Amino acid sequence: MTALDDLRGDRRQRLAVTAVAVVVGLGLATLHWAGLLIAGALVALPQRSVSRGLAAGVGVGVLAVLAFLATLALAGTLGPTLAMGQPSLLALGIGLLLPPFGSLLRGVV
Numbered sequence: 001m002t003a004l005d006d007l008r009g010d011r012r013q014r015l016a017v018t019a020v021a022v023v024v025g026l027g028l029a030t031l032h033w034a035g036l037l038i039a040g041a042l043v044a045l046p047q048r049s050v051s052r053g054l055a056a057g058v059g060v061g062v063l064a065v066l067a068f069l070a071t072l073a074l075a076g077t078l079g080p081t082l083a084m085g086q087p088s089l090l091a092l093g094i095g096l097l098l099p100p101f102g103s104l105l106r107g108v109v
Helices: 003-009 011-029 034-044 050-075 078-083 086-107
Strands: none
Touching: 003 011, 011 034, 011 050, 034 050, 034 086, 050 078, 050 086, 078 086
């Protein structure tokens, strides 16, 4: 068995690594959009199956979009940003779709 298989077998360790992966991935996403791909890949790797990895990627995407919307709301610019239409929808779509795409790495490893 590999270290990754051992990690996937231990629930506590898997949850701890997933939590660290969420923090690291979202931290990287604040620096560059490719961080969303990395976030999806990082949270999917410790999961036991590809479908659970994909679900973790979707969860990170939703969390990233909620954090983005919360940042806009705290700055008082949520309304004007959403009123822009297509550019804001593109930003929300990117936030929702890149992490699950990155989590497909779980199918390879």
